Amino acid sequence: MTPSSQLQVMLAEENGATPSVRVVQALSEHGALSATQLARITGLAKSTISTALTSLRASAMVIESSAAEKDRGAGRPATTITLNPAAGTCVGVLLGGEHIQVIVADVTHAVISDVALPMKTDYSPQEAVTATSRLIGEAYREHRLSLQTMLGVGIAVAGPINPRDGRVLRASGVPTWSGVNIKHEFQRVLKCPVIAENESNCSAIAELMWGAAVGRQDFIFLTMDLAIGGAVVANGQLVSGNAGAAGEFGHICINPDGPLCRCGNHGCLELYAGLKEPLGEFSRQFGQEVTIDEVISLARGGNLAAQTMIEQVAHVAGQGLGIIASVVNPGLVVVGGRLALARELLLAPLEASFNRHSLVKRSELDADARTQVLSSAFSGRGACLGAVGLVLRAGGRTG
Amino acid sequence: MTPSSQLQVMLAEENGATPSVRVVQALSEHGALSATQLARITGLAKSTISTALTSLRASAMVIESSAAEKDRGAGRPATTITLNPAAGTCVGVLLGGEHIQVIVADVTHAVISDVALPMKTDYSPQEAVTATSRLIGEAYREHRLSLQTMLGVGIAVAGPINPRDGRVLRASGVPTWSGVNIKHEFQRVLKCPVIAENESNCSAIAELMWGAAVGRQDFIFLTMDLAIGGAVVANGQLVSGNAGAAGEFGHICINPDGPLCRCGNHGCLELYAGLKEPLGEFSRQFGQEVTIDEVISLARGGNLAAQTMIEQVAHVAGQGLGIIASVVNPGLVVVGGRLALARELLLAPLEASFNRHSLVKRSELDADARTQVLSSAFSGRGACLGAVGLVLRAGGRTG
DNA sequence: CCTAATTTGTTCTAGGATGAACTTATTACC
DNA sequence: GGTAATAAGTTCATCCTAGAACAAATTAGG
Numbered sequence: 001m002t003p004s005s006q007l008q009v010m011l012a013e014e015n016g017a018t019p020s021v022r023v024v025q026a027l028s029e030h031g032a033l034s035a036t037q038l039a040r041i042t043g044l045a046k047s048t049i050s051t052a053l054t055s056l057r058a059s060a061m062v063i064e065s066s067a068a069e070k071d072r073g074a075g076r077p078a079t080t081i082t083l084n085p086a087a088g089t090c091v092g093v094l095l096g097g098e099h100i101q102v103i104v105a106d107v108t109h110a111v112i113s114d115v116a117l118p119m120k121t122d123y124s125p126q127e128a129v130t131a132t133s134r135l136i137g138e139a140y141r142e143h144r145l146s147l148q149t150m151l152g153v154g155i156a157v158a159g160p161i162n163p164r165d166g167r168v169l170r171a172s173g174v175p176t177w178s179g180v181n182i183k184h185e186f187q188r189v190l191k192c193p194v195i196a197e198n199e200s201n202c203s204a205i206a207e208l209m210w211g212a213a214v215g216r217q218d219f220i221f222l223t224m225d226l227a228i229g230g231a232v233v234a235n236g237q238l239v240s241g242n243a244g245a246a247g248e249f250g251h252i253c254i255n256p257d258g259p260l261c262r263c264g265n266h267g268c269l270e271l272y273a274g275l276k277e278p279l280g281e282f283s284r285q286f287g288q289e290v291t292i293d294e295v296i297s298l299a300r301g302g303n304l305a306a307q308t309m310i311e312q313v314a315h316v317a318g319q320g321l322g323i324i325a326s327v328v329n330p331g332l333v334v335v336g337g338r339l340a341l342a343r344e345l346l347l348a349p350l351e352a353s354f355n356r357h358s359l360v361k362r363s364e365l366d367a368d369a370r371t372q373v374l375s376s377a378f379s380g381r382g383a384c385l386g387a388v389g390l391v392l393r394a395g396g397r398t399g
Numbered sequence: 400m401t402p403s404s405q406l407q408v409m410l411a412e413e414n415g416a417t418p419s420v421r422v423v424q425a426l427s428e429h430g431a432l433s434a435t436q437l438a439r440i441t442g443l444a445k446s447t448i449s450t451a452l453t454s455l456r457a458s459a460m461v462i463e464s465s466a467a468e469k470d471r472g473a474g475r476p477a478t479t480i481t482l483n484p485a486a487g488t489c490v491g492v493l494l495g496g497e498h499i500q501v502i503v504a505d506v507t508h509a510v511i512s513d514v515a516l517p518m519k520t521d522y523s524p525q526e527a528v529t530a531t532s533r534l535i536g537e538a539y540r541e542h543r544l545s546l547q548t549m550l551g552v553g554i555a556v557a558g559p560i561n562p563r564d565g566r567v568l569r570a571s572g573v574p575t576w577s578g579v580n581i582k583h584e585f586q587r588v589l590k591c592p593v594i595a596e597n598e599s600n601c602s603a604i605a606e607l608m609w610g611a612a613v614g615r616q617d618f619i620f621l622t623m624d625l626a627i628g629g630a631v632v633a634n635g636q637l638v639s640g641n642a643g644a645a646g647e648f649g650h651i652c653i654n655p656d657g658p659l660c661r662c663g664n665h666g667c668l669e670l671y672a673g674l675k676e677p678l679g680e681f682s683r684q685f686g687q688e689v690t691i692d693e694v695i696s697l698a699r700g701g702n703l704a705a706q707t708m709i710e711q712v713a714h715v716a717g718q719g720l721g722i723i724a725s726v727v728n729p730g731l732v733v734v735g736g737r738l739a740l741a742r743e744l745l746l747a748p749l750e751a752s753f754n755r756h757s758l759v760k761r762s763e764l765d766a767d768a769r770t771q772v773l774s775s776a777f778s779g780r781g782a783c784l785g786a787v788g789l790v791l792r793a794g795g796r797t798g
Numbered sequence: 799c800c801t802a803a804t805t806t807g808t809t810c811t812a813g814g815a816t817g818a819a820c821t822t823a824t825t826a827c828c
Numbered sequence: 829g830g831t832a833a834t835a836a837g838t839t840c841a842t843c844c845t846a847g848a849a850c851a852a853a854t855t856a857g858g
Contacts, residue, residue, distance in 0.1 A: 018814095019814085019815080034836075034837095035836070035837060036835080036836060036837080044815080044816090045815065045816050045817070046816095046817090046836085046837070046838085047815075047816065047817075047818095047837090047838075047839080047840090048814085048815055048816070049837090050837065050838060050839090051814090051815090051838095053837095054838095073824095073825075073834075073835080074824065074825040074826065074833065074834045074835070075823080075824060075825075075833085075834040075835025075836065076822060076823040076824055076834080076835050076836040076837075077823070077824065077835085077836080078835085078836060078837090079836080079837085160759075162765075162768055164767065164768075169759065169764075169768075170763055170764065170765070218638075218640060218641055232633075232726065232727060234631075234633050234634070234636075234638040234640075234645075235633070235634065235636045235638065237633070237634045237636075239617075239633040239634065239638075239727055240728075241617060241724075241727055241728025241729065241730075242617055242728050242729060242730035242731075242768055242769075242770060243728055243759060243764055243768035243769075244728070245724075245725075245728040245758060245759050246633075246726065246727050246728040247726070247728075248725045248726075248728070248758050249725065249726065251725050251758040252722050252725045252726070253718065253721055253722055253725075253756055254653075254655075256653075256718060256756070263758055264760070265721075265756065265757075265758065319652065319655060322652055322664075323651050323652055323722060323726075324726055325640075325644075326644075326647045326648065326650050326651045326652075327631065327645065327646070327647075327648065327651070327722075327723055327726045327727060328631060328638055328640055328645050328726060328727065329639075329640025329641050329642055329643070329644040329645040329646075329647070330640065330641060331640075331641030332641075357652055357655070357664065358664075359644060359647050359650040359662050359664065360559075360568065360642060360644050361663070364569055365568075365569065365642055366561075366569070368563065369561055369563075369568075369641055369642035370641075370642075371641060417844095418844085418845080433806075433807095434806075434807060435805080435806060435807080443845080443846085444845065444846045444847070445806085445807070445808085445846090445847090446807095446808075446809080446810090446845075446846065446847075446848095447844085447845055447846070448807090449807065449808055449809085450808090450844090450845090452807095453808090472804080472805080472854095472855080473803065473804045473805070473854065473855040473856065474803085474804040474805025474806065474853080474854060474855075475804080475805050475806040475807075475852060475853040475854055476805085476806080476853070476854065477805085477806060477807090478806085478807085
């Protein structure tokens with residue numbers, strides 16, 4: 001059996017919890033591991049790992065890594081195993097508001113190609129399928145890869161997806177997309193396994209697999225950008241909610257008498273913690289259009305107005321985190337979105353405000369019961385990498 | 400093997416997912432079932448159920464029920480199986496603010512004894528152990544039960560419990576309890592398996608096993624009483640959070656400039672949706688101390704002030720639900736606490752307000768994507784019944 | 799009244815996972 | 829340098845579960 005066909009079989013399986021799949025997942029998440037480490041991580045018996053590895057070795061899915069580690073301590077040295085980069089390629093697609101991004105990666109999630117195509121606003125699902133298909137074809141041709149190696153395509157979608165039927169929520173922002181089953185639409189043209197998931201959930205998966213949340217069971221992802229969004233992971237699983245609308249942190253109401261939000265309610269968190277308004281205001285005062293990255297640079301350079309702007313959104317976001325923590329009490333908050341690139345400039349005031357608005361104060365908690373706040377490990381392409389992760393994790397919700 | 404020893408073995412097992420345990424759980428949750436129904440519910444194969452049942456029958460854990468059902472349709476009639484009420488007894492304990500409640504039930508969760516003992520406020524853990532031990536002893540003696548049949552004791556605790564070490568959160572209301580490991584303290588004296596869990600989580604477990612949330616994977620429990628609390632169930636599992644402080648809905652901040660709450664923050668939901676303040680105010684105007692039950696009766700009888708009071712807390716609680724739904728988007732909200740006894744008087748305005756404060760409006764959703772709101776199925780003793788449920792579910796977090 | 803259809807429940811076998819025992823490879827120490 | 833200690837990885841008997849075939853008990857219909 002060829003490596004790619006083996007993973008394709010694994011992807012196709014209903015029950016994604018076979019030892020081989022779990023070994024592949026663990027390797028994908030941790031890079032290089034020994035058989036013993038694999039046993040500890042997956043919770044399977046050494047013997048089970050052993051048999052799984054012989055089969056995976058036989059089909060060239062994994063290889064023995066040459067990484068000779070520093071062996072401190074006695075005992076037989078471990079042979080490290082890694083995924084075989086030649087085992088196949090995964091595609092991650094981000095259907096953004098005004099562009100489509102396509103990442104091609106090998107099974108070790110090393111990025112082979114990362115391209116983006118600007119789209120006109122409110123592009124239709126049909127246009128998205130065509131554009132994506134073209135981008136994927138071009139990427140494979142440019143890097144002389146065979147489409148035969150493509151194991152699957154993960155798609156990150158801006159709006160909520162109903163976890164039961166896989167369709168975009170009727171009430172999601174863009175009417176042309178409402179009710180569309182992304183998986184079906186893309187699968188028809190791409191002719192390979194497709195997994196669609198909410199954009200923020202993809203970001204969370206990227207953090208969970210390779211980022212700031214590796215090994216964590218309970219954390220939230222918070223997007224801070226022009227808009228505010230997020231995702232919730234509890235007990236090691238994504239919380240999608242009943243209609244796929246969990247993690248919509250931007251639309252937490254923090255002021256019932258506040259201004260009207262695009263969602264139809266009043267005083268949503270996004271209106272105060274999203275950068276759309278403040279950035280517009282800043283641009284007007286500055287005399288020219290300013291991007292988020294530029295604001296961060298200005299703040300770093302000592303510009304008081306820029307610093308104040310970041311501090312203000314951090315303050316409100318911290319209030320939001322306090323509210324979220326009262327509901328799910330996460331052990332970790334990973335902050336993503338373009339504003340996360342401000343690092344400490346954002347995190348310091350954010351954490352301070354979060355602590356002020358927390359039910360249980362940091363000082364009253366044991367170290368391991370405190371909620372950590374970290375920046376995303378990825379700069380801007382977390383969601384699309386997460387879409388790649390969907391393929392590797394596969395067997396999640398494939399409805 | 401005697402039935403009780405068998406369940407005790409099952410309780411002691413690390414992995415609580417053996418077919419026998421799952422059959423017992425399913426029977427506990429559904430009452431009487433046929434082997435085929437058990438296979439469907441547990442997801443196990445018919446053959447597995449068959450072998451599990453022969454073993455459970457041999458040890459008298461289950462019996463064949465005489466309930467001859469209406470057989471519509473062809474085919475061999477099913478023999479219904481139920482748990483054997485003589486298989487053992489379970490104890491549920493509620494450590495309340497001013498009383499301790501003890502329920503003794505058989506494995507079918509039929510209540511044999513339900514007693515309560517008033518305690519002075521701020522009673523110590525030691526006093527609690529002594530009182531509980533006495534109450535249990537008395538209950539067993541009174542009903543001529545042998546303590547040998549006692550399979551385990553579940554304990555519902557008012558404050559958050561750290562899921563990692565099982566200790567009461569340092570920052571929980573009462574200082575005498577902070578840091579205490581309830582499981583250990585009680586186990587030392589009671590000499591049988593003890594499982595401790597947060598009170599609201601117990602209520603949620605009761606709803607999940609036998610109440611309004613049977614078969615649900617994603618729901619929240621909302622306590623409406625003098626105080627506001629709750630619990631979160633996502634992907635079929637309780638969400639305890641990092642420090643056990645998930646589901647603290649009462650301390651969601653809905654007004655940063657609001658009055659000081661006992662938790663140290665400002666403008667918590669509890670200050671507006673809890674009945675403590677409004678009830679005191681009502682009592683003053685009414686000229687005498689009024690209980691929650693009396694307010695409900697008055698409202699039913701047409702008393703406008705009582706009705707207004709319920710509508711007002713319902714309005715704010717609906718706002719809180721909107722916030723919670725933005726975070727976890729539950730498929731169901733079960734409302735408990737003494738105010739839940741007002742049923743439609745509370746639910747109608749609560750649902751209306753919830754819908755008004757929801758990101759996604761009911762009308763925009765397919766029927767199955769809407770969030771239902773229901774009253775608790777238990778009148779006031781849900782938490783203590785849930786503690787009984789802890790014993791039956793056992794194998795959850797026994798840390 | 800007999801046969802086909804239907805559904806329940808049991809038996810048997812094959813495939814997987816586990817834990818114990820064993821082999822292999824290295825360090826530590828006398 | 830040799831032996832003990834330590835840790836990694838493999839092999840094998842055992843146990844568990846799923847799926848298929850089979851046996852059992854009932855209804856529908858000619």
